[in-house]
Amino acid sequence: RQMCIRDRLWLVxxxxxxxxxxxxxxxxxxxxxxxxxxxxxxxxxxxxVVRAGFAAPLGALSDRLGRRAVLGTGLLVHTGVMAGFALLxxxxxxxxxxxxHGLHAAFSEGAERGLVADLSGADRRGAVFGLFHALQGGGAxxxxxxxxxxxxxxxxxxAFGVAAGLALLAAVLLAWxxxxxxxxxxxx
Numbered sequence: 001r002q003m004c005i006r007d008r009l010w011l012v013x014x015x016x017x018x019x020x021x022x023x024x025x026x027x028x029x030x031x032x033x034x035x036x037x038x039x040x041x042x043x044x045x046x047x048x049v050v051r052a053g054f055a056a057p058l059g060a061l062s063d064r065l066g067r068r069a070v071l072g073t074g075l076l077v078h079t080g081v082m083a084g085f086a087l088l089x090x091x092x093x094x095x096x097x098x099x100x101h102g103l104h105a106a107f108s109e110g111a112e113r114g115l116v117a118d119l120s121g122a123d124r125r126g127a128v129f130g131l132f133h134a135l136q137g138g139g140a141x142x143x144x145x146x147x148x149x150x151x152x153x154x155x156x157x158x159a160f161g162v163a164a165g166l167a168l169l170a171a172v173l174l175a176w177x178x179x180x181x182x183x184x185x186x187x188x
Contacts, residue, residue, distance in 0.1 A: 006119040006128070008177035010135055012170050013112065016075060017139030018146065019166035021082065023047065025147055026101065029156050033091045043098045050102030059110035067115035068180050074107025075171035082164035086157045115178070 026047075027040050035043065062070035081104055084097045113132075120128035143163070150159040 005178060006116075008173075009115065009119060010131075012174045012178065013116075013132060013135050014139040015166050015170035015173065016078075016108070016112070017136045018143035019078065019082065019163045019170060020140060020143060021085070021147060021160065021163055022140075022144050025144075025151070025159075026085065026098065029085050029088075029160070030091065030094050030098075032156060033088055033094060035091050035094060043094060046095065047098045047102040047105075050099045051105045054103055054106035055110060058106045059114070062111040062114055066180055067111045067118060068174060068178055070107055071111040071115060072171050072174050074104050074111065075167050075174065077107060078104040079164050079167040079171065082160045082167055086160035086164060 023044060027044060030040060030043055031037065058070060058074075077100060081097055081101045084093065084100075088094065088097070113129075116128060116132045117125065143166075147159045147163060150162060
């Protein structure tokens with residue numbers, strides 16, 4: 001049986017969740033790079049102010065340009081952020097990276113949920129969203145455990161580098177496996 005579009009999206013959802021670094025790891029990396037403990041809540045706040053400030057406009061953008069395009073952009077931003085956390089050797093660039101991480105979340109979260117809603121029928125939407133959150137949560141759990149293990153046994157740079165690779169793989173698979181708005185409409 002050929003894999004349906006929604007099933008292909010699940011692969012992207014799990015990979016993206018595995019690549020998403022828990023905020024605590026970002027803060028631990030910031031501390032490792034010399035950010036004083038008193039500044040850590042400010043970095044965390046910056047991330048969430050950007051996330052909250054851009055979520056609605058980027059959600060509207062996904063309505064106009066298509067969910068896949070906005071989600072793909074978010075995954076590419078995430079790739080860059082994780083690569084930045086891997087390559088950093090000092091703290092001044094952390095501020096823009098935390099802001100970009102918030103931007104990634106604003107790009108990705110609404111578009112991803114919108115894409116799931118678009119690909120599920122109204123009669124099964126509850127079950128589909130339940131599966132979405134289970135897969136996303138499981139992927140995030142595995143990713144967090146993995147990130148901690150790689151950091152502990154290797155280095156923070158290695159852990160964030162592999163997270164960047166997973167985010168890039170999720171973006172590529174999204175573009176390759178999940179058709180855009182026009183292709184999905186033509187195929188249904």
